[in-house]
Amino acid sequence: MMMTMMSTNLACSSIAVALLFYSLSGVSAFVPNLPGPSTRGHVQTHLQAVVQSPEFSSVASHLEALSAVEYLQKLPRPDKPSTVIVMGGGLAGLSTAKHLVDAGHIPVVLEARDLLGGKVAAWRDTDGDVTETGLHVFFGAYPNALTLFSQLGISDRLQWKPHQMLFAKPGRPTREFAVFDFPAILPAPLNAGFAILKCTDMLTWSEKIQLGIGLIPAYLQGQSYVEAQEGVTVKEWMDARGIPQSVTDEIFIAMSKALGFIGPETLSMQCVLIALNRFLQETNGSRIAFLDGSPTERLCEPLKEYIQARGGIIRTGVPVKRILVNDDNTVAGLLLKGNEVVSADAYINAMPVDALKKLTPDPWREMDYFQRIQKLRGVPVMNLHIWFDRKLSTVDNLIFSRSPLLSVYADMSEACNGYASKDTSMLELVLAPAGKYMSKSDDEILQATLKELERLFPQEIRADGSMAKVSKFTLVRTPTSVYETLPGMEAARPTQKSPIHNFYCAGDFSLQKYLASMEGAILSGLLAARTLADEHLERQGDTTYAAARKLTERLADPLAADANDKTPDRTMYVSKRSPVPPEVQEELSNGALVGLV
């Protein structure tokens, strides 16, 4: 608790120092102007030399993450390992399974789709090109993700970028960016202060001072202040402090869209403060790394190998259709497609919140824990890939587009080794907020995006195709992605321990300190595995503990109506609740053996 308070105060002081610098600065920022393919200026461009990985081995949050993993690896081995079904094979599910094998248990991951990864899933088309569910970047302030990479021996797959944050300046005659350049020689928070000091072309003096003053309470009150902002949107917070709309337009629209795929009029201010807290308190916290290829191949595959090599089981193409419960509300087993029934000692949810809500058994819906979950819902977002016939004047980093249609984007032919090309560009772009575009055709979305790209690449792209030509376009719609970070949602996030003694909850939406992100998903898996492993050891010596009864396992019936259902790669699986077959219902009603762990 003390540590949390200290770190939050430190982070808030970082924000305040940064904004103070920001408020007081009057130095003109360097604004790179890149007409056509260029390598000049402070922005790293065009397949430049490999940037060295930052050193994290002495950073407190990274040491804490490593010690959490080692805690599980050093736990006494269970007398009898638990068989644990993990529902969902995204990063949370795979992290759960990895940490369960570390603790000596036997996870069985059930993933609905034929490929692993969930929101980081990616697949190849017939040309061998990769389509990703989302443009993903890692940050230095992702200690659990980076520890996982190191444990898998794949840290070299992270391609670190220069420590900069780049905001596009759309609508100029030539391509321009506002650049926040974090100098390597300064520690946090001075590096952020310096970056902000140097970049002064986004806000006026008076706007900076008003914003700086607005953030003083965050500095003075620390954690209690961050928590108190749970009930207000970013816009409400700005308005209440008389901060002009232009501040929101210049900075907080881009930040809100990047953090939660929604605008500042709906995003919770607490989310912004939590993110600033995480990113600014460590010297390399806001530094960005791209994975060097498809996340399914380059991250999920080694995770799968690690789990399987230690006795874990991973099944794909097996959606959970129903969580079957005993009279005492414990889980008795799961119904899968084809009326297959599986059972285990324990069950961990790692499905997205919308799937869990659909599959929540009726008797659980009265419980406060599950009622609160009902408030969470996934937000729509789209991910676009546009392959061009030529090299654009692109930059080897993530760019905040500051466009009404788009959120962040990157030229993956520069940023990612696996997609590198010397002669052509592939832009990967996140479209958010995406609600009103979900029903539009691919062609309409491409046209709208090219119109925006005209403003971002004024000398290279025209929507009528008269300049750079689109050679290929793919689009992934995710109608329910990460939970919508509206005010009040923090209190709805479930803990990994649930009121049901053989049911646990992982997933980016479950309660952990990293919001809905890859880091949050990975940490949630570690926390769920740890909760289960600790409880298992406690229960081992407890002769009064009665394990939940288990249903008899049944093989899939190949003639069942849904036995051969497949989820196409390009869509997220949409969970459906199936009726319970009569023979399973009968077994549930009659009761079965109750055993001890």
Ligand SMILES: Cc1cc2nc3c(=O)[nH]c(=O)nc-3n(C[C@H](O)[C@H](O)[C@H](O)COP(=O)(O)OP(=O)(O)OC[C@H]3O[C@@H](n4cnc5c(N)ncnc54)[C@H](O)[C@@H]3O)c2cc1C
């Ligand atoms: C466009 C986009 C961009 C993003 N960019 C970033 C970024 O740059 N950095 C970052 O940190 N995060 C980013 N994220 C967020 C990040 O991808 C997620 O927070 C994280 O991957 C969630 O992992 P998860 O395992 O909790 O959930 P998921 O990835 O959703 O995994 C859940 C799994 O459960 C499966 N499932 C669903 N129903 C069933 C069922 N009935 N039975 C069995 N399985 C089921 C799903 O198929 C899925 O594989 C982005 C997300 C999107 C969509």
